[in-house]
C-alpha cells in the first residue's frame with residue numbers, strides 16, 4: 342500500500358553522455374560517482390570517462406530529502422537500470438538535445454525505461470544552451486508524449502537543474518496523492 346513518503350528516491354536515466362552525472366553533480370555538489378575511462382574508441386571521442394555503476398547524491402526540495410541515482414549510459418551497463426530502479430518514486434529521463442540524431446537515440450531507450458515500470462516521470466531536454474538545440478516541444482512530438490512531459494534543461498546550471506528537479510517532485514507528489522485518493526475511495530466502498 343502506498344503511504345506518504347518522508348523522502349523521495351528519483352532515478353536519472355538516459356543514454357550515454359546525455360548529462361546524467363552533470364545533473365546530479367550540479368544539484369548535490371559532492372557526490373558518489375563510479376567514473377571509469379571510456380574504452381570504446383567511438384564513445385571515447387565524445388568524452389574520456391563514463392559512469393559504470395551509478396551516481397548518488399542527496400539534496401532536498403521544499404524540505405523533503407531527495408536521493409538522486411544516476412544510471413550508466415553505455416548499453417553494456419544497462420542491466421544496472423533495473424537494479425537502481427528498485428524502490429524509486431519516479432524518474433527523470435535525460436535527453437541530449439544537441440541534435441535530432443541524439444534525440445532519436447534517446448527515444449529507443451525510453452521504451453526500455455518504461456518497460457522497467459510505470460513510474461511517474463518527466464523528460465529533461467538537456468543541453469538547451471547549445472546552438473540549434475532541439476526544442477522541448479519537438480522532443481515531445483518525437484517521443485509521442487504530451488508537451489508537459491518535457492522540460493528544458495541546462496544541467497550545467499544550478500537554477501535550471503533545480504527547477505527541473507522541482508517539477509519532477511511536483512509530478513511525483515501529484516501522482517502519489519492521486520494514488521492515495523484512489524486507495525481511500527476503495528477503502529470507503
Ligand SMILES: Nc1nc2c(ncn2[C@@H]2O[C@H](COP(=O)(O)OP(=O)(O)OP(=O)(O)O)[C@@H](O)[C@H]2O)c(=O)[nH]1
Nearest residue numbers: 357358359360361362363391392414468495496497
Ligand atoms: N553544453 C552542455 N553540455 C553539457 C550539459 N550537460 C552535460 N554536458 C556535457 O555533456 C557531457 C556528458 O555529460 P555526463 O554528465 O558525463 O553525461 P552522462 O549522461 O552521465 O554520461 P554516461 O554516464 O557516460 O552515460 C559532458 O561533457 C558534460 O559537460 C549541458 O547542459 N550543456
Ligand SMILES: [Mg+2]
Nearest residue numbers: 361362391392
Ligand atoms: Mg554518467
